[in-house]
Amino acid sequence: ETGVTQTPRHLVMGMTNKKSLKCEQHLGHNAMYWYKQSAKKPLELMFVYSLEERVENNSVPSRFSPECPNSSHLFLHLHTLQPEDSALYLCASSLGLRGEKLFFGSGTQLSVL
Amino acid sequence: AQTVTQSQPEMSVQEAETVTLSCTYDTSESDYYLFWYKQPPSRQMILVIRQEAYKQQNATENRFSVNFQKAAKSFSLKISDSQLGDAAMYFCAYRSSLSGGGADGLTFGKGTHLIIQP
Numbered sequence: 671e672t673g674v675t676q677t678p679r680h681l682v683m684g685m686t687n688k689k690s691l692k693c694e695q696h697l698g699h700n701a702m703y704w705y706k707q708s709a710k711k712p713l714e715l716m717f718v719y720s721l722e723e724r725v726e727n728n729s730v731p732s733r734f735s736p737e738c739p740n741s742s743h744l745f746l747h748l749h750t751l752q753p754e755d756s757a758l759y760l761c762a763s764s765l766g767l768r769g770e771k772l773f774f775g776s777g778t779q780l781s782v783l
Numbered sequence: 784a785q786t787v788t789q790s791q792p793e794m795s796v797q798e799a800e801t802v803t804l805s806c807t808y809d810t811s812e813s814d815y816y817l818f819w820y821k822q823p824p825s826r827q828m829i830l831v832i833r834q835e836a837y838k839q840q841n842a843t844e845n846r847f848s849v850n851f852q853k854a855a856k857s858f859s860l861k862i863s864d865s866q867l868g869d870a871a872m873y874f875c876a877y878r879s880s881l882s883g884g885g886a887d888g889l890t891f892g893k894g895t896h897l898i899i900q901p
Contacts, residue, residue, distance in 0.1 A: 774828035
């Protein structure tokens with residue numbers, strides 16, 4: 671247990687659905703991240719938040735919308751997804767942005783039908 | 784942009800033996816951090832070991848050690864006395880130490896699937 675909790679663990683949704691992924695950390699960290707893990711590909715950084723402000727958005731389609739209401743919580747809102755968006759979505763947190771190790775959650779396995 | 788390459792999609796080792804996982808990276812920076820993460824079937828990425836590029840001494844954590852060759856941009860992981868619980872995907876990762884550069888998070892390789900033969 672790394673102190674980063676993600677819900678739900680599994681999610682199946684249709685292309686017209688709207689759903690949200692939740693991430694929570696109680697490690698006192700100031701930075702939080704969303705990563706996408708697809709088969710046969712390296713983990714892809716999607717979003718970075720530092721002190722609740724977005725500092726990085728790696729050209730992610732607008733059908734993915736992050737929200738960081740406070741330093742302990744991070745959401746990823748999903749709408750009108752495509753089948754190619756099916757993947758494992760991992761949340762992580764770190765104390766800061768410079769060289770700090772990341773602590774990961776167990777991920778949400780998303781299937782888009 | 785930095786890149787991380789793991790050339791071994793899969794490795795197999797006998798229990799109690801030693802195995803080395805390879806990782807190379809490309810960067811123009813002189814100061815950075817390197818990591819090895821383990822991802823078991825539970826899917827949670829667990830930090831195995833961390834190396835600071837300005838430190839010449841190789842990092843060690845119990846049965847895990849690295850061979851950091853800065854000039855060659857190589858960062859291999861050695862697992863000694865392999866145990867069944869070591870079976871997992873292993874990811875090599877890079878992180879800049881520059882102010883703001885750390886906002887890139889970690890850059891990962893594609894991973895190596897490690898199989899432990901009983």
